[in-house]
């Protein structure tokens with residue numbers, strides 16, 4: 001699992017927090033992929049959740065269409081879990097956690113990013 005440990009963005013701009021993953025059973029995995037983004041605490045309730053079933057590479061990319069403040073940036077089915085935050089405010093400054101969960105795996109994977117709003 002890979003993230004950018006530190007990301008800088010001027011206030012008012014959009015920012016992408018990069019996050020991606022690979023896993024050993026990738027070639028044959030057709031179950032659910034769930035991405036969760038958390039803020040501040042590593043065990044906080046997620047403020048963003050998106051799931052897709054990895055059965056076809058065609059069609060919609062899932063949660064990337066949203067015009068809301070948060071959306072995914074990329075395709076979960078390709079292991080792209082990055083988060084797009086629109087019009088970043090000073091209050092968005094802080095620690096973010098990218099988490100991925102897969103069906104049949106009790107364990108999850110999580111990594112940390114520092115966002116500095118300048």
Ligand SMILES: *[C@@H]1O[C@H](CO)[C@@H](O)[C@H](O)[C@H]1NC(C)=O
Pocket residue numbers: 025026027028029030033054055056057076077078079
């Ligand atoms: C989803 O399935 C495709 C094969 O259909 C595979 O290439 C891809 O790696 C899978 N994605 C994940 C995240 O397991």
